[in-house]
Amino acid sequence: MTDIVYYRTEEILKNDGKSAEKTWIIFKNCVYDVTDFLAKDEHPGGIDLILEYGGKCATKAFNDVGHSEDAKNMLAKYKIGEVAQEDRKIGIAKDKASDGEVNKLTRSCLSRITCGFLN
């Protein structure tokens, strides 16, 4: 089993797709490097919508659109790690839409790995 990589707020924020080449977004306390997805230019909602959340939490925006399971599966492929525990309730990582979701004790191991995508 691969160890989970935890990222600090400071590092996530840097990868905003503007000041850095990489675009990372946070979804449900997990970190996704969506640089390659953006390079493909295949997002039906356009690149700019995603870039707006570069380095930040996109959970609410992503959920509000009502993305399909296909979209969630697509996103899952870009996961690179999780937000560090100590940063989950502060700053850009503050994630009201999914507070503590990754670590809910009632979740199965599988759901932790998939970041809740399967339930």
Ligand code: HEM
């Ligand atoms: C990298 C993460 C994302 C992936 C993989 C993704 C994927 C998709 C996919 C596959 C669709 C087609 C409809 C569907 O299957 O649900 C879609 C539509 C859409 N997405 Fe995303 N999306 C992402 C992030 C976002 C974000 C952060 C926003 C911000 C609001 C957004 C806004 C939209 C909108 C508005 C549509 C509808 C476009 C239309 O119908 O014209 N997406 N997305």
